[in-house]
Amino acid sequence: MxxxxxxxxxxxxxxxxxxxxxxxxxxxxxxxxxxxxxxxxxxxxxxxxxxxxxxxxxxxxxxxxxxxxxxxxxxxxxxxxxxxxxxxAARRRAHEWDIPGVHPPDPTRLGEVVWLEPLxxxxxxxxxxxxxxxxxxxxxxxxxxxxxxxxxxxxxxxxxxxxxxxxxxxxxxxxxxxxxxxxxxxxxxxxxxxxxxxxxQRLSNPDREPPPAPRSRSEQELLATFVRAYEAADLEAVVALLTDDVFISMPPMPYEYEGLDTVAEFCARIFRAGRRFELVPTRANGQPAFGTYLRTPDGTSNGVGLFVLTLAGDRISAMTRFEKGVLPWFALPRSLPARGGLPGSRP
Known part of the structure; x- marks a missing residue:
C-alpha cells in the first residue's frame, strides 16, 4: 500500500x-x-x-x-x-489425569505452563x-x-x-x-x-541433529513410520523412533516425562490398556501434528486429542499432547467413520 x-x-x-x-x-x-x-x-x-x-x-x-x-x-x-x-489473568489451572483406564507412571516432573495451546x-x-x-x-x-x-x-x-x-x-x-x-x-x-x-533452559541441544525440512521426503518417511507403529500399538517400533532424551508433555495436565525408558513405559501403559488409535495429519507451530482418534467397538473413532511432534534427524525428540477441544482449530472432525476391513486394518 x-x-x-x-x-x-x-x-x-x-x-x-x-x-x-x-x-x-x-x-x-x-x-x-x-x-x-x-x-x-x-x-x-x-x-x-x-x-x-x-x-x-x-x-x-x-x-x-x-x-x-x-x-x-x-x-x-x-x-x-x-x-x-x-x-x-488467572491462568488456567492444571487438569487432573483424564485418560480412562490408564494408570500413569510417576512423572519426571510437573510442568508449569499448563495453559499452553497449539498454533x-x-x-x-x-x-x-x-x-x-x-x-x-x-x-x-x-x-x-x-x-x-x-x-x-x-x-x-x-x-x-x-x-x-x-x-x-x-x-x-x-x-x-x-x-x-x-x-x-x-x-x-x-x-x-x-x-x-x-x-x-537449554532450548537447543548442540549434539542433537536438526529436524528434516518441513514436508520433505525424509520428514514424510519418518512420519509415515510413526503412524504405522503407533496405530498398530507396536511399542518396540515406536520406541525405536525416539531419541534418548525424548520428552512428553500434556497441557493442561502438568505431567511431563523425559528419557527413553520413562517415555517407553508411558507408551506401554497406553497400549496395554487396549487403546488403539487412528492418526490424522495436520501441522501446528511449524511442526508435524496429528489429530488422535480412539477406536471404538463399533468401528468409529472419536477424537481424543492432538499430538505435536518435535523431530531431530530421523528421530522424534518430543511429543506434546493437547486435549480434544483444539481439534476444530485445525478443521479436524470430532469423530471418524468406521473403516472397512478387519478391526484395526487400514485400506
Missing part, C-alpha cells in the same frame, strides 16, 4: 470510517495475532488480547501522529495489552511472513516452536516483551524502548537477562 493510500485511510478512519480502519489494519492482523500468541502461549488468550488491542487502536486512532509507522504503533498497543493480560499452521503462514527487522535473532519457524513458546512463558513479563520485540521481530533498541515507555539501557539489560534465562 502506498504512503498516499495509507494516509488517506488514516484520515478517513480518524473521521470515524470503520471500513477504512479495517482496511488499514488488515495487513497486520495475522502477525499481531501470532505476536499475542507468543506473549501469552494460548490461542484463546491471544484472540482476546488481539480484539482488545484493535478496539484500543480504534478508540485511540485520533492520537496517532505518524511519528512511528502504523505497524510499530499497533505493536506498541498490542504488546502492552498482552503485558496487562499477563499481569491480571495452527494456517495462522502461522499468515502471521510469520512479514519480514522481521535486521536485528532479529531467531529463525521464523523456531520463533513459534512449542519449545520456544513454552520457554517464553517462564520469563518475567518485561523480559518476555523485550526478547520478542528485539530478537524475534527485530525492532531496534530505541523503538523497543519507546514501545515499552522505557530507556534503551533498561531494554538492553532486560534483553541480556532474557537471553541468559533461555540459555539456562
Amino acid at each position: 502506498s504512503a498516499t493510500a495509507t494516509a488517506d485511510l488514516i484520515s478517513r478512519a480518524q473521521s470515524g470510517d470503520h471500513d477504512a480502519f479495517r482496511a488499514l489494519t488488515a495487513p497486520h492482523v495475522r502477525e499481531l495475532q501470532v505476536h499475542c500468541y507468543r506473549m501469552l502461549g494460548s490461542l484463546q488468550d491471544a484472540e482476546d488480547a488481539l480484539q482488545d488491542s484493535l478496539l484500543t487502536a480504534w478508540r485511540g486512532l485520533d492520537r496517532f501522529e505518524g511519528r512511528a509507522s502504523l505497524r510499530t504503533w499497533l505493536y506498541k498497543i498490542t504488546t502492552n495489552r498482552c503485558l496487562n493480560a499477563r499481569r491480571s 495452527p499452521d494456517a495462522l502461522v503462514a499468515g502471521g510469520v511472513d512479514a519480514l522481521p527487522g535486521p536485528e532479529a535473532h531467531y529463525e521464523r519457524v523456531e520463533s513459534i516452536s512449542l519449545a520456544f513458546v513454552t520457554a517464553l512463558q517462564l520469563l518475567p513479563r518485561r523480559q518476555l516483551a523485550v526478547l520478542i520485540l528485539r530478537d524475534v521481530l527485530g525492532f531496534p533498541a530505541k523503538e523497543t524502548a519507546d514501545m515499552l515507555d522505557s530507556s534503551v539501557e533498561s531494554v538492553t539489560s532486560a534483553l541480556k537477562r532474557a537471553r541468559a534465562s533461555l540459555d539456562r
